[in-house]
Amino acid sequence: MEIIKVKGLQKKFGKFTALHDVSLSVNAGEVVGFIGPNGSGKSTTIRVLLGIINRNGGSAEIFGKDVWSDSLEIHKRVSYVPGDVALWGNLSGGEIIDLFIKLHGGGDKAKRDYLIERFELDPKKKAKTYSKGNRQKVGLIAALSVDSDLYIFDEPTSGLDPLMEAVFQEEIEKIKDAGKAILLSSHILSEVERLADKVAIIRQGRVVETGTLDELRHLTRSTVTLVTEKDVSAISSVDGVYDFVLNGEQATFSADNQHMNTIMSEAVKLGVKKFESVPPTLEDLFMRHYTGQ
Missing domain, CATH: 3.30.70.980 (YebC, transcriptional regulation domain)
Structure with a gap:
């Protein structure tokens, strides 16, 4: 079942064309690695998919719905973690996780507690005392504590140490096995290589290659x-x-x-x-x- 369907996506900022002709798809139970360096168009594509900015051309659908006009309905079934999670400084990590879960419409408290332990987060500390890695943990725990059909990660392990990266990878494999769709944008190519069923390589606003790792290796x-x-x-x-x-x-x-x-x-x-x-x-x-x- 096709969860994300993007065809000929275009986005301009004034005279600058950020996305020329981006096409990609993500199916249920599939991890698609979306790779390219800074400025290639990864985050712009994700912002379009999340309904944060509108496209100038092409089509973009999630769950068969338009990402711009049906964004509120889509968001009920999506979890998203950006590369730098912004938090409320005077709230504790645990309070923020609970707030995120509540905003999503409810999550699994047992799973929340399990993830807090797995990611070795102190939920009682105020967010303003957290390192970048701990801020990422808050976002990841909140996203993984709710039952979504699509998970979008944009540089999710930024700031995490290798041990926590491994924990993240194990949790991603679990939600993939549960039939969820995952779009993973990452600079860490070894992470994508371990997790991804398909890879889309983006260059200067264009997807220059897409396919399974085996298919790309033939090239x-x-x-x-x-x-x-x-x-x-x-x-x-x-x-x-x-x-x-x-x-x-x-x-x-x-x-x-x-x-x-x-x-x-x-x-x-x-x-x-x-x-x-x-x-x-x-x-x-x-x-x-x-x-x-």
């Missing part, structure tokens, strides 16, 4: 380490081999996936002693699509 090269009985340098002239480096008997090179069968056949002729092929990481994919490398 770029694997790193191969090879040791053979005969002279391995013969592999350097095979189609699909790039950046060939010889270190003693061991060769390392990049290989186009569509040529891998030919490369392996030629390697077998030389007598394979070692053959390792490592697929590109999300960071490799991102850098290739973002820098054109």
